[in-house]
Amino acid sequence: MTLGAMTALPVSISSLNKYYGSFRATDNVSLEIAAGEFLTLLGPSGSGKTTLLMMMAGFARPSGGSIRFGGREVVHLPPHRRDIGMVFQNYALFPHMSVGENIAYPLRVRGTGKAECGERVLKALDMVQLSGYQDRRITQLSGGQRQRIALARAIVFEPRILLMDEPLSALDKQLHETMQIEIRRLHDRLGMTTVSVTHDQRKALTMSDRIAVFSRGKLAQVAGPSDLYEKPASRFVAEFIGESSFLPLTKTAGGLAYGGRPLMLAEAGDAGIADPLLMLRPERLQLARPGETAGEANIFHGTARHIVFQGDSLLIEVRLEGGDTVQMRLPNGSRQKDAIPAAGEAVALMLDRRDTHVVRGEA
């Protein structure tokens, strides 16, 4: 059972709004999702990502806007006419039916004959690596198995769009990695457009082709994982994806400066950003050895305050001369051992020009 990339559908969301009185759960969201893409909707709780998913599925009614699957307007269609597959956060498997009957349900609804049903159920079970489980009761399954049966049920009728609501949140931590790979593998094999909701940025970075970040009902940024990590558009996105410290910058005639010292930036255009902040990823900062010249790197002077052992690395908190505090991460290897500063020691931090990125201040 394979779907060619040609039969997957693109999704086009335009000017989608949802109001509850004066509260905007979804605020003028527009988003294009390519056919066959794996897109994750990411954001803190209350950001509107789940609302958007529910509107795509037909369980929440927008106040206005358009949702189109492959050019066909679906925003006014009830859920059962949208022909999408959906996996809910709690799986919602039917307890009064066996595994096989659960998976066969969407096929029976569509009037598929018993023989063909049986075949396709077996194929679906095979896809999620649970062959032979068709006669089991739901109560006999573990969490991970239920997750997979829910997936099997959602794909058995070959939907061209798959929606997933926090697919991993109900699972034990140990299973997360395996399931992430499985879900991604299933997506690659079947080729349908997949939209997944999560609040966990790590999962999003691992599984997605692109990530759409939401904040307070608005779409903050949509980009691929590395672009999102390297070049977040705002402080909110930068803080949500990975860790980061921020330094307030001042505008000068030549560009941007920190504490009076002009900075060497990767992008000249950064100087035009309102309320600019320099984003500092902990792993991109390095300790300057005494006497080392800067070259193409920016130097910040300060005092080491705390050194925290974190297993694979050391997290060092440095108080800069300007008064701001930044965190830097030092890999924990024998070569770096000598370089570790003592608390209270003066240090110089280096940030390569290519690693600089300026974000705007407001979220």
Add this chain to the structure above:
Amino acid sequence: MAAVTASQLADNERALAADERRESRQLFQLAIPALVIVTILMVAPIGWLFSLSFVGEDGGLSVENFTRIVTDGAYVSIFANTFQVALLVTLVCVLLGYPVAYVLTILPDRWSRLVMLAVLVPFWTSLLVRTYAWLVLLQRRGIVNTGLDALGLIDRPLPLVHNMTGVVIGMVHIMLPFLIMPLFSSMKAIDGNLMRAAANLGSSPSHAFFRVFLPLSVPRLIAGTMMVFVMCLGFYITPALLGGGKVQMIAQRIEASLSLYPTWGPASALAVVLLALTGGFLLLSFAIVRRLTAGR
């Protein structure tokens, strides 16, 4: 894909709003059969009663039915009787029911379930069956009398049935579970730690009970008491069967009015008065309870 035009967006908004209305309507329609039945058989008859009560003997509009109720002495005694019985039954229910509800809260699980079962047994027994059983138990040579005699408490059999006593006993038997159940569930909600804290602070068990437990159980007690009282006002079967003709409550008078008077006006007026009394006392009960629980 072509971009979405403004007119398409406008169409969407309209379709969405229409869809929402339609879904609401369809779900509402599910309740219609039940509503129809209840409205036709409850609202219409009550309304009819209201209108009939204002029709005089001559067929024209008048309040003579109501004035008769207020002026005719027979009615006064019936109302007095009814209130008397209701008050007595309510009092006995409270005196017997409160302790039982309290015991239910302090008993360990297995025992309390057994007691609860016993409380529910009369609940599940048909009204007529219970009434018949009381006729058997309370008669001159019924086991209540023979039992009391055997214990040496009486010399002659007591007239326990076909009078007020029988009616009160029968009604208490019916109303007791109605008081015990809600009382128990609200007592269960009272935090046991409060009593322990009181003991810790030096209070004797009975002192703690009267100063801590009892006040907390009062709102639900009042609600339950009012409900029992109101339900007693409208009793028909029990006083008719156990009263021996000597106990006349409002409901029986309503029935009698049907044959006593050529029109249905008098019966309707009495029914309206009963309805007003029921509604009035229920509202009063809500107000009191709300007042008492407002300070929490």
Add this chain to the structure above:
Amino acid sequence: MEPHVSHKNRLWLYTLTGLVLVFLVLPTLIVLPMSFSSANSLAFPPPGWSLRWYENFFGQAKWLEAAWVSLRVAFGTTILATVAGTAAAYGLHVGTFSLRGTIYSVLVAPLAIPAILLAIGMFFVYASAGLLNTLTGLVIAHTLVAIPFVIITMTAGFKTYDLSQEMVARSLGANRLYAFFTVTLPQVKFPVISSALLAFIVSFDEVVISVFISSGQQSTLTKVMFQTLRDDVDPTIAAVSALMLVLATVPPLALQLLTGSGEKS
């Protein structure tokens, strides 16, 4: 709850409770033995044993006809009340229209209105509509009284049911009706059965309204019992009472044993 007070000090409390419980349970307990009494009076304990009262019941037309009327009416009421009540409870549970609270109160209101008022009112309405002494009239009247019980039971049943199951079914292609019958209904089986049982018992036991709106050959069993109790206490009543008791208690007990849980309303 209060381990610091010994059970011994509470002896008077327990004694009182025991007496009250005996009071509550005694009437029900004597019904069965009384029905086998050989005496032609209300003597208890019975002086001897006999089946004559049961023979009387099954032998006399007035009892059998009345029992048949009550059974038919109860079946009709069960179906009507359970279907209408379940539909209403479902619509109220899932819907979001603003009148929900009011509608719920209206549907449960018959519980609060004294039966005599409903009886009188219905008597007048039926007299004009020609529904007095008809089975149809009885079924509708009993349904009125039974619907609140169904609504309360089903509302509680729906509350413990996971609605996302229906959502999943709908996302998989089922419309609301199909989803309800294939996914929801099988899972609220027990509340539905409880409601049906309640409706049956409520109808079968209903006295006041039946006394007013049924008579002659369409009298219910309860009406005939009422008249017998009021006019000439025929000991056949004992057999009828025993049968009614069995009818009202055995099905719910069986249901409880089958489900193994505490499904009481």
